[in-house]
Amino acid sequence: MTDTQCAGKKYTFICSRGTLDGAYPSLILAINSARLGHEASIFYTFMGLNIVRKGFLAKLKFHLPGFMGAIPGMSLLATFMMKKQIGKANIPELSELLETAQLEGVRLVACHMTMGMMRLGPEDLLDGVEIMNAEQYLKLAEECAINMFT
Secondary structure (H helix, E strand, O other), rough: OOHHOOOOOOEEEEEEEOOEEEEEEHHHHHHHHHOOOOEEEEEEOOOHHHHHEEOOOOOOOOOOOOOHOOOOOHHHHHHHHHHHHHOOOOOHHHHHHHHHHOOOOOEEEHHHHHHOOOOOHHHHEEEOOOOEOOHHHHHHHHOOOOEEEE
């Protein structure tokens, strides 16, 4: 496929994990999609909604699967080590990536149902975050070349 065949498509990314390893992929893919000339949206649902909640970015940790995550202190240690690696690799912090995404035109979208479940209102979200219900998201996704869980 040539660049002209790819230009101007719509992409959506669904983020359902409120962890560092849940937040980075959707933001990086959406930002790069926008830079390639595509319309990009990230739909935040379930615990992923915490990424676009005011005051929650600093609380995000790295997810450790299996028994390692059950060992006291391992999640904090893994989070510390990952943040150190992220810094060494010159990868921006999440707050910077969220700002960049908005500047690049990426739509940040919160799930209406999850907001109701968590008893949240629009005032609990970062500025510029839209709210969609499942039907609205599905209508958007239907128009997209890529719909991806990250």
